[in-house]
Amino acid sequence: MTEHWKDVLPVDQYEITTNGMLHLEDHAVLQLLYQPLVGAIAMGVFQTLISEHRRRDFQQKTHTHHFLMNVLALNLQQIYEARQLLEGIGLLKTYRQKSENVHQFVYELQSPMQPAEFFSDGLLNIFLYQKIGKTAYDHLKELFEVPSRSTDDYVVVTKSFTDVFQSIKMSDLQQTKPPETPADKTMEKAATPSGVTIETDTFDFSLLLSGLHEAMVPKQAITPKVKTAIYKLAFLYRISPLEMKKILMSALTQHEEIDVDILRKQAREWYQFESGETLPAVVHQTQPAQAREFKDSPPETEEDKLIHALEISSPHQMLTEWSGGAQPSEADLRMVEDVMFQQKLPAGVVNVLLYFVMLRSDSKLTKSYVQKIAGHWARKKVMTVRQAMALAKDENAKYKEWQTEGPKKRTAKAIRTEKLPSWMDTQNESPSETLSEQERTEQRELEERLKKFASRTSDESTEQRRSGK
Structure with missing residues (x-):
């Protein structure tokens, strides 16, 4: 890391x-x-x-x-x-x-x-559900539930402050002043949970506000609490600003306020309708629109097509394509999900990471190696696919050293026969020269699979653009 x-x-x-x-x-x-x-x-x-x-x-x-x-x-x-x-x-x-x-x-x-806040957070509770599963999640939720006691048949007999204590004269208040707290100290108070911070640059809030008509959703209804909920829901369910506008309208009360609970429910129902899934998984996310290079113009070169494919594909699709259509293992999906959530790397950048590591490690994902490179890219604030490819190329020597670190050193043979993607070829380094004929064949097959994947996804994207979808 x-x-x-x-x-x-x-x-x-x-x-x-x-x-x-x-x-x-x-x-x-x-x-x-x-x-x-x-x-x-x-x-x-x-x-x-x-x-x-x-x-x-x-x-x-x-x-x-x-x-x-x-x-x-x-x-x-x-x-x-x-x-x-x-x-x-x-x-x-x-x-x-x-x-x-x-x-x-x-x-x-x-x-x-607090438990009630956690289980209604809309983000942490979802990740807890994904981590431990439905049975354990339901058990934990039951542990923190407190049964309510109805008092409908009772009469309130609680005394007020003025019923119990005598009134204080204004003269007494003026004569008795409590000592002031020093300027460099504060009174201890109950803590206010800060919750999880979601990066706001992943959602175009200005686009959302520009689409809100005063007669539909008043801008004053977007309180700080509602704004935080919008960021969380957009991150979790991959909701665009235009879709979020519709969801906000359905959560507007008769008092022209946004009910956050209804907003979460509507967002969840929207996701279930759109994807057919009960809960979202981070590994199904794609590169955010504002971090894509080919939004308006189609890619032309082979490298551009690959970049475009990595932008519009999710890590789950990437792993599935790499394994020839087979469902990725639960361990690989969980590792990729942890990297995306903890390091806050965009999906397209994670695709480059998977592409790079699998070619170097003979189609195997080593958790420590993936996490170490992911941490480096997070610190470098890599946000686009091309940036990730460039950094992988520039830091190739460093990543080669990282690959040999650990309790068990790799053999010299393993180092000599490393595989690298074609976009990392440099004048000073020709790794294909040290590969055996079988390894060259395997690398060509892997690269050809990725090229077909890039070409297919690019053609699908172009067709969707033409049809206006």
């Missing part, structure tokens, strides 16, 4: 703060609802930071990351990867300040969502 040493070193110091109080019930939410999403290591890091923060009065305020490595019995790479998972899931905010040769970090712990 991302090279941690460029961001943090063992000598860098950190201190811990929170956005409010963490309650006892929060631990059950963390262990049962969040841990399946981020894993035991990341949750262990979070729980350790909570414990350390609670004991802050009995030890020094700051520590080095070397201290954290010793306490957790983890290396810095593992801690860094766990930190990224916690940040992505909305449990941690990280602040960094450079001071001379070392960095000073502030880790702000975020409160988890």
